[in-house]
Amino acid sequence: MSVTLDQVSFAYPGGGAGVRDIALEIREGELLAVIGPSGCGKSTILKLIAGFLMPQSGRVTIAGEDMTHVPPRKRDLGIVFQNYALFPHMTLAENVGYALKLRQVPASEAGGRVREALGMVGLGHLADRLPRSLSGGQQQRVALARALVFRPRALLLDEPLSALDATLRGEMRDEIARLQRLHGIATLHITHDQEEALSMAHRVAVMREGRILQVDTPERLYARPANRTVAAFVGLANLFDGIVLDSLNVRTPLGDLACGAHPFPRGMAVTVLIRPEVIRPAESANGPNRFAGSVTRDRFLGALRRFDFTLPGGQCLRIETESHVAPPSAIELPPFAVQVIATGQEGAERSAATTDDNPAVPA
């Protein structure tokens, strides 16, 4: 079953940041992540789908049914909250079984489903424990089991991993992705962690100031960001202002660069994106797209090394290489790695047109 937001707008009373003209579809079986900085409106989207907020305009549909004004309890959505929101006075089994009790599922069937759900998250042996006796990761697993046990029409995850430490976060990412694919359930995952979004989601929506800037697969979002804001938010990026010279050349503060093919007209102000990992150390600065300079900062990151490479004119580029590579005295920017992208919102509009031709949801 899919979930759709159709031109949904919401403004908080008192002028708090809301969302504007949100058009978004979470397809059947898909895990869609929404990322963006704090206050961009990503949690508001979840609340609008859940029914905790009512949009001032637009429609929310679930499985094709208009649910805009339906109360949360009748939407049949499983929600995992940031702080788990397990009922502290109930055992794990009671927590997980609460939705079944409300639906008057016969006790024998409910017991089996609770055991199955807790078993699915590896906590069947702790059914009689109270939530306070569990670790954060275990509590989050219970919250997942509780959200899935009544076979909801969609699953909403509100920053479910943000309260966990780094090791547990990694484990839980895999666990959530596994369960989501096991159930084949449309899932909205709100997060501020881009690595989490890129590694788990079939598609990722990037938000800022109440608007969706781009919805795309993680690979395309990284490789072909719609505009400067998306490029800056997703992954590390060297970004420069540019002026289009022709379809294969662009003028930048670094100098005139040969670039990958782009659709922008001559003379247009654009943004030039160069990802750190595509910049190559060079023998010398002789040749097009080559520059001499010096490493002003060297960060060893285990498998990788990240340099700040400063040109004589003061411009600084971040470079990522394998950790055994020595600090270079010259670099090369291969033309394919010099991407010309839109600076403002027009890029988002272009991207919206390309969103529908995304590949099908992986199994």
Next chain:
Amino acid sequence: MALSGRPTGLGSAALALYAAYLVTPMALILVGSVGGVWSNTLLPVGFTGRWFETLMANPTFQKAFITSLWVCAATVVACILIGAPLAYAVATARSPALAMFGRILYLTPVAAPAVVLGFGYMLAFSTDALPFLGAGWLTVAAHVVVCLPYFLQTLVADLKLQGVEVLEQAAESLGAPFHRRFLDIVLPGLVHSIASASILVAALSIGEFQLTNLIAGFLHRTYPIVLLQAFYGATGFACAATVVLLALALLAAMAGALVARGATAGRGGIA
């Protein structure tokens, strides 16, 4: 870890001084209640149990004791019935202005001196239209007004600590209508704080004097009101009468502390 430069014994000394300040009058009352004669001496002379015997045989004190108990019980019940839904309403108010109004409203009796409330009751309920001054239920109503702010403070703080709004959203998303959320999630989560707040209310109600003195009629005088009379008689008798009130208050305080400790150990906030 101790902070450097702080005198190590300062805290203990302050605590000991405060304990002495608090305990000395109570100790003197205890000694006086079993002392024979106490006149112009530092401590009473002789040992006797007759003051307690006289107290137990006194019908005025017996009646006041019973009145205090039922007024206290009724006050606790009324505070629970009114306070639990009211605390929920204040803690979950969506509008900050409404939440602030609620807080001001229920904290007003704390700010207003009891004597002001008492005069208000006297003016309102001594007229021909509302001739209820002296009625037992009016004493209960007045005790509720005095005690409810403390009851609410405890419950509102607990509801916020638990993150009741998110717990309710979780329950609602699972399919729970309002009454199920309130009965299944909100109330069970408040059991400990209701218990500890009730004991606080009981302690306050048992000891309440100022307001009750102004509005309680002859038929429904509570124990602290008649206790005042005892001070006009023998010192030993006054001390014995005070010990009874002290024992009740200490009992309530200890029970409150135990329940509060159980509540703290029993659970944290959102799990």
